Amino acid sequence: MSSSGFGSSSSLLQGRSFYCREWALDKLRRCLDSRSVPGQPAGLLVMGGPGAGKTALCTEVVWPTSKAGLAVGLAPRCLASHFCQREDQRSTVLWRFVLGLVEQLRASPLLSPGYEEILNSPSVSASLEPLTCQRDPDDTFKRAVLGPLLDLPPPTQTLMVLVDSLDVGYGAGEGNGNSGSIAQLLAANQHLLPSWLLLVCSVRRHNKAVSKMFSGKKKE
Numbered sequence: 350m351s352s353s354g355f356g357s358s359s360s361l362l363q364g365r366s367f368y369c370r371e372w373a374l375d376k377l378r379r380c381l382d383s384r385s386v387p388g389q390p391a392g393l394l395v396m397g398g399p400g401a402g403k404t405a406l407c408t409e410v411v412w413p414t415s416k417a418g419l420a421v422g423l424a425p426r427c428l429a430s431h432f433c434q435r436e437d438q439r440s441t442v443l444w445r446f447v448l449g450l451v452e453q454l455r456a457s458p459l460l461s462p463g464y465e466e467i468l469n470s471p472s473v474s475a476s477l478e479p480l481t482c483q484r485d486p487d488d489t490f491k492r493a494v495l496g497p498l499l500d501l502p503p504p505t506q507t508l509m510v511l512v513d514s515l516d517v518g519y520g521a522g523e524g525n526g527n528s529g530s531i532a533q534l535l536a537a538n539q540h541l542l543p544s545w546l547l548l549v550c551s552v553r554r555h556n557k558a559v560s561k562m563f564s565g566k567k568k569e
Contacts, residue, residue, distance in 0.1 A: 360408040360432045360513070367409040370402055371417035377410065377549065378421050384507040384547040391539045392548035394563050403551040404432070407513040410549075428460070428508045428546070429453035433517040433531065441518025444479070444486040446531050450510075451477060451493045459504055467497040487528050490538065498543050509547040516556040536562035 373395075380393050397403050409418045411430045418424075429450050434440045454460060455468060467473055473492045475481060482489040512531065519530045528534035532552075539548055552559050 360404060360411070367405060367413070367415040367418055370406055370409075371415070373406055374409065374417055374421045374423065378423060381423070381426060381507050381509055381547050385544050387544075391542045391546075392550065392563060394560065395549065395551040396554045396560065397551075398554055401554075403553075404513050407432070407511055407549075407551055410511060423509075426459075426506060426508050428457055428510050430511040431513070431531075433512070433514040435514075435517055438518070441531065443528060443531055443534060444482040444489070447486045447490050447494070447534075448477065448479065448482055451489075454494065454498075459508055461501050463501055464497050467500065468493060473497075485527065487534060487537075490534060495538055495541055498546065499541070503543070503545045507545050507547060509549050511549045513551045514553075515550045516552045516559045519556070519559055532559050532562060539563065 377393065383389055384391075395403050395406065407430070409415065410423045411427050413419045413421075413424055430453075431446055431449065432440065439445055451468070455465060468477065476485075476489040476492045512535065515532045515535070519532045528537060535548060535550065542548060550563065552563075554560075
């Protein structure tokens with residue numbers, strides 16, 4: 350996946366060798382395969398301490414370098430990805446995340462052409478204006494991401510959206526019903542995701558606030 354003009358869909362570890370966590374890739378594949386089974390959680394939370402390899406795992410999922418990573422076949426099923434980075438504050442800005450996500454979905458061959466048609470409708474295209482999205486990223490997310498994904502015909506296999514280091518840049522909302530961070534936005538809408546889509550997020554284990562927001566997710 351290419352780097353988005355708004356979000357950060359690249360990883361600082363891209364291209365590096367991946368070792369010793371092949372079992373985690375297979376476990377993720379099993380969770381992805383079972384996503385459409387009734388009663389299964391809408392997401393998977395990858396937890397670990399600093400330096401445990403969460404970002405390395407997420408990077409291998411999207412840009413595999415190992416034999417195991419290539420064989421497990423997760424990259425072709427990744428609809429979009431985002432890597433929050435402490436070194437790049439722009440990667441944690443909510444409205445940039447939303448517009449970057451839309452860019453990736455628009456470019457993905459995994460979605461039907463109907464997605465582009467929805468984005469071109471007047472009500473949705475207006476919400477994609479940067480200033481409009483800055484004012485209300487929640488509304489843009491619902492109009493340009495959540496709503497269209499629910500309306501589109503299901504793909505032939507379950508897909509995933511991956512967000513790494515979700516706790517980076519986490520902040521509380523403004524008290525007016527709006528999300529104040531990427532974590533809050535995804536937590537508020539995870540239960541509305543279509544049954545063919547798995548939300549995969551990584552977070553530091555000690556960040557209890559973010560972990561509790563995703564209490565309905567499987568935790569690994």
